[in-house]
Amino acid sequence: MMTDQSAPQIHLWAFLQGIGHYPSGWRHPQATPAEVFTMDYYRRVGRLAERGRFDAIVFGDQLHSRGAGGRTSERLAMPTLDPVTLLVAMAAVTEHVGLVATISTTYNSPQMLAERLATMDRITGGRAGWNIVTSAYATTAGNFGEEQMPEKSARYANAVSTVAEATRLWQQAEVPIPQGRPVFIQAGQSGDGRDFAARTAEAIFCPAATIDDGIAFRTDLRQRIAAVGRNPDAVRIMPGLSFILAPTEEEALAKDAALLELADLDLCIEYLAESLTVDLSGQDPSAPIPLEHILENTLAPREDIAKVLAGPASKGISLGDFATAYVRTPRGHNVFRGSPEQMADMMIRWVDAGACDGFTMQPAWMPGELELFVDQVVPILQEKGRLRRNYPGKTLRDTLGLGPLEADLAA
Amino acid sequence: MSRAFLLSVSTGDPRLNDPLWARSVLSAAEQAGIDLFVMGRPDARPFDAQVILGWAAAATSRIGIVAAVPAATSHPFHVARALSAVDFLSDGRSGWLPLSGDSPDGMAEDMVAAVRGLWDGWDPDTLIIDKASGRYLDASRVRSTNHEGPFFKVAGPVNAMRPPQGHILLVIDGADPVGAADADIALVSEGQVLPARRRLLKTSVDSDPGATAERFFRGEIDGAHFELNDAMADIALIAERFGPLVDAREGKTLRQRLGLALEEFA
Ligand SMILES: Cc1cc2nc3c(=O)[nH]c(=O)nc-3n(C[C@H](O)[C@H](O)[C@H](O)COP(=O)(O)O)c2cc1C
Numbered sequence: 001m002m003t004d005q006s007a008p009q010i011h012l013w014a015f016l017q018g019i020g021h022y023p024s025g026w027r028h029p030q031a032t033p034a035e036v037f038t039m040d041y042y043r044r045v046g047r048l049a050e051r052g053r054f055d056a057i058v059f060g061d062q063l064h065s066r067g068a069g070g071r072t073s074e075r076l077a078m079p080t081l082d083p084v085t086l087l088v089a090m091a092a093v094t095e096h097v098g099l100v101a102t103i104s105t106t107y108n109s110p111q112m113l114a115e116r117l118a119t120m121d122r123i124t125g126g127r128a129g130w131n132i133v134t135s136a137y138a139t140t141a142g143n144f145g146e147e148q149m150p151e152k153s154a155r156y157a158n159a160v161s162t163v164a165e166a167t168r169l170w171q172q173a174e175v176p177i178p179q180g181r182p183v184f185i186q187a188g189q190s191g192d193g194r195d196f197a198a199r200t201a202e203a204i205f206c207p208a209a210t211i212d213d214g215i216a217f218r219t220d221l222r223q224r225i226a227a228v229g230r231n232p233d234a235v236r237i238m239p240g241l242s243f244i245l246a247p248t249e250e251e252a253l254a255k256d257a258a259l260l261e262l263a264d265l266d267l268c269i270e271y272l273a274e275s276l277t278v279d280l281s282g283q284d285p286s287a288p289i290p291l292e293h294i295l296e297n298t299l300a301p302r303e304d305i306a307k308v309l310a311g312p313a314s315k316g317i318s319l320g321d322f323a324t325a326y327v328r329t330p331r332g333h334n335v336f337r338g339s340p341e342q343m344a345d346m347m348i349r350w351v352d353a354g355a356c357d358g359f360t361m362q363p364a365w366m367p368g369e370l371e372l373f374v375d376q377v378v379p380i381l382q383e384k385g386r387l388r389r390n391y392p393g394k395t396l397r398d399t400l401g402l403g404p405l406e407a408d409l410a411a
Numbered sequence: 412m413s414r415a416f417l418l419s420v421s422t423g424d425p426r427l428n429d430p431l432w433a434r435s436v437l438s439a440a441e442q443a444g445i446d447l448f449v450m451g452r453p454d455a456r457p458f459d460a461q462v463i464l465g466w467a468a469a470a471t472s473r474i475g476i477v478a479a480v481p482a483a484t485s486h487p488f489h490v491a492r493a494l495s496a497v498d499f500l501s502d503g504r505s506g507w508l509p510l511s512g513d514s515p516d517g518m519a520e521d522m523v524a525a526v527r528g529l530w531d532g533w534d535p536d537t538l539i540i541d542k543a544s545g546r547y548l549d550a551s552r553v554r555s556t557n558h559e560g561p562f563f564k565v566a567g568p569v570n571a572m573r574p575p576q577g578h579i580l581l582v583i584d585g586a587d588p589v590g591a592a593d594a595d596i597a598l599v600s601e602g603q604v605l606p607a608r609r610r611l612l613k614t615s616v617d618s619d620p621g622a623t624a625e626r627f628f629r630g631e632i633d634g635a636h637f638e639l640n641d642a643m644a645d646i647a648l649i650a651e652r653f654g655p656l657v658d659a660r661e662g663k664t665l666r667q668r669l670g671l672a673l674e675e676f677a
Pocket of ligand 1: 060152
């Protein structure tokens with residue numbers, strides 16, 4: 001087999017939180033949903049990610065309440081344990097893999113963040129990353145004694161000053177922090193979000209359903225990064241990638257269909273409702289998407305929701321069909337269904353086309369689908385010289401190949 | 412079950428941030444049969460003990476792990492979640508020690524009430540996880556918290572879960588006593604009286620184990636607490652001198668092993 005040692009390395013992140021990325025994934029016969037509350041599970045998947053030579057394990061986080069007041073479906077209201085706790089626990093049973101925690105700047109003071117993340121970087125021996133988010137769900141406010149969540153632009157302005165203040169605290173820290181500070185990561189789509197990423201992020205997590213989406217996003221971000229005087233090559237763009245693997249494409253499609261069968265129409269609509277933060281119970285699935293109702297009642301910014309719905313609504317697609325299709329491309333991320341060889345080829349094609357620097361792997365169900373990836377796709381990528389066989393160093397910064405700390409970031 | 416003699420230690424040593432040092436100290440304490448390892452102290456906070464606790468949950472298997480949690484720089488929603496996760500990952504071996512520090516009067520008490528309220532928003536056995544029916548949990552067993560105290564207003568419920576211990580073990584320190592009427596454990600200095608189900612006397616590794624044992628049998632104290640200075644050496648001495656006072660422990664969670672099951676409160 002041809003190996004090209006000079007070809008760009010593919011970066012891999014593992015998004016391992018919860019029960020997998022299909023809302024029906026936990027119902028897979030081999031899924032182990034109850035284990036996501038046990039240390040055994042995190043030991044197993046942490047070591048698996050490290051065996052697959054992933055840069056990092058990444059966890060999202062939401063600070064709103066689910067399952068209260070009957071709005072959230074009994075089948076979707078998955079409790080999520082605190083991501084920092086899960087990640088540092090995995091640090092104790094792994095040696096190299098980075099650990100990226102999503103922490104909101106809207107509901108943490110700079111002091112809380114600085115101390116929490118400094119501790120995380122120290123106890124993990126320099127493997128900490130911070131996915132800097134501003135929170136998206138309006139109902140989060142009530143958990144922090146506030147009536148309303150600040151507007152998005154105010155949240156991003158606060159993010160800028162919070163990161164600057166935390167950076168100042170890290171620079172003054174008495175106990176050395178292995179990486180100086182955690183690696184900065186960003187996930188956000190709006191203009192404000194992208195500008196924030198351009199100034200601050202060393203890696204970016206985003207959805208990109210197609211290779212063209214990926215190229216457009218990465219090109220835009222690289223331009224924004226260059227425009228603020230930073231080197232675009234020092235930033236990794238890591239779109240989400242859900243996947244279903246089987247020996248042949250046909251078998252993968254059948255496996256996918258069987259898994260999606262477990263999500264009935266009601267569940268699909270509930271999943272969509274939760275994403276749009278709007279109550280869709282009582283809506284007729286066979287009627288057109290109730291665009292007016294949704295825009296009037298959503299708790300999310302209307303323009304964001306309109307962006308997702310305007311196209312399908314204008315085509316007269318029914319609510320049921322839209323919800324069913326939505327579940328098939330979870331939250332706008334790419335979904336791969338096929339053989340290990342096809343998957344490796346697809347990943348290489350995306351990277352070589354400039355659509356991304358790597359992928360945030362989102363197994364459709366856990367842990368079996370991740371095991372398949374590590375056992376069957378990782379060796380192919382390694383054979384082709386596109387995935388390292390060993391970790392280059394100890395810290396997440398080394399693993400991401402980021403080079404020295406950019407001193408003026410966030411200053 | 413007879414009353415157990417409890418052994419507890421604490422450290423605010425910044426080296427607890429260092430995985431190599433932390434691993435050796437925690438494992439020595441565990442080998443020594445120490446019941447509780449308190450991370451952080453009222454007068455020293457070089458780290459966020461809740462973060463260390465998550466790591467310690469994976470790095471230990473028997474010892475009770477307790478985080479000092481300062482009211483001034485914590486929020487009940489974050490605290491309830493972080494500690495719930497630690498309790499899951501440690502199989503019910505965790506505790507917390509709220510600190511008032513220089514926060515306004517009553518703030519730490521408000522934090523304790525809010526955090527407990529968030530845990531109580533989830534009934535035990537809320538999860539169903541039935542693949543056949545597709546029911547993951549019973550939503551009728553999850554309630555809003557609506558805590559409104561003088562300092563914290565929290566709608567809830569917390570998006571975590573009720574910890575395996577129900578409420579993780581509540582420890583208060585006589586050096587910074589938080590006014591909880593129903594603490595599980597109080598770390599008291601000589602002559603100090605604090606309401607708690609068990610009182611551990613803060614003493615030194617050089618004190619007389621025989622005299623300590625007598626006070627335990629008279630019911631004056633329930634065990635001993637040591638602040639580690641030279642951690643490895645102190646732990647070795649504690650094991651040698653006070654270890655013989657400790658009987659075998661039975662039970663799954665820390666509460667059960669220490670005879671402090673939550674049901675006794677009801
Ligand atoms: C792929 C992706 C993942 C995200 N994950 C989280 C998350 O886990 N927690 C969170 O609070 N916000 C998350 N966000 C929200 C963003 O961080 C951002 O604060 C919010 O979406 C509003 O900004 P935007 O319109 O720029 O995306 C995510 C956004 C994207 C695009």
